[in-house]
Amino acid sequence: MGMSVIISAATAQDAEQILKLQYLCFQSEAELYGNYRIDPLVQTLDSLHAEIATHLVFVARLGDEVVGSVRGTVGPDGAGEIGRLCVHPRLQGHGLGARLLRAAEAGLVDERSTTRFRLHTGHRSENNLRLYRRAGYAPVGNETGRDGVLMILLEKDATKPAYVASA
Template identity: 80%
Template sequence: MGMSVTISAADTQDAEQIFKLRYLCFQSEAELYGNYRIDPLVQTLDSVRAELGADLVFVARLGDEVVGSVHGFTDPDGTGRIGKLCVHPRLQGHGLGARLLRAAESGLTDGRAATRFRIHTGHRSEGNLRLYRREGYARVGDATGQDGVRMILLEKDAAAPAYVVSA
């Protein structure tokens, strides 16, 4: 009998699992850019704990194991910023990333009054870009991260539908 993956708000006891999961998941991004100084790889356990105390963090659980996570907060201008979306490599390709993204969007509109969402990913991260486009995000610009990686900035109106059909 298999277990199903559940999505829920993270709590303080999840900090270490989230920390380790991000480190595992973002290795492929670091390899893609030849840069092992990207934020999720240099983040400390204490900074993950701080996120859990201040921001919105959702996790995907398979039993007691955290197999996915996403982080979000709302800026004073009403922009819900979503980031550090990751799914354990063995469970990628099963829709968990989209489920986590939608959970973050829902949490940022319900309790945190976001009127639009912004997310970013590296310019070579085609899988991420496909997911965000499929979920209704559109490119609004580029930026260079502190780690030197060129990032694609994408936004979506909070009232936009979750699914975009393309011809």
């Protein structure tokens, strides 16, 4: 009998596993852009501890192993900002990213009363864009990140249905 993946709030004790997972997961993004200095790969453990203390951070656990993570916070305009969504490569393609995204959305609505969600992904990140489109996000613009990568900005009204039938 296999174990189930459980999604829960992250704790300070999860920080090291989250950072290692993030580093593993964002290697493919770095390769896609030819840039190994993208923000998720240069984050420090101290800054992650600070995020866990102030943001909504969710993890997916398979037993004691953290196999996925996502973060949410509220931006200056009141929109729920979702970021650093990652799933261990061996578990990708099984809906875990969508579950983590829904957890972040629910947490932002329930705990931070947001009515709009915002996220971004690199312009070449087709799998990410597909996931976000299926989840009801629409492009609203783009900007170049501090790391030089062109990012597509996507938003969704929190009152809209979570997932659309076609992608």
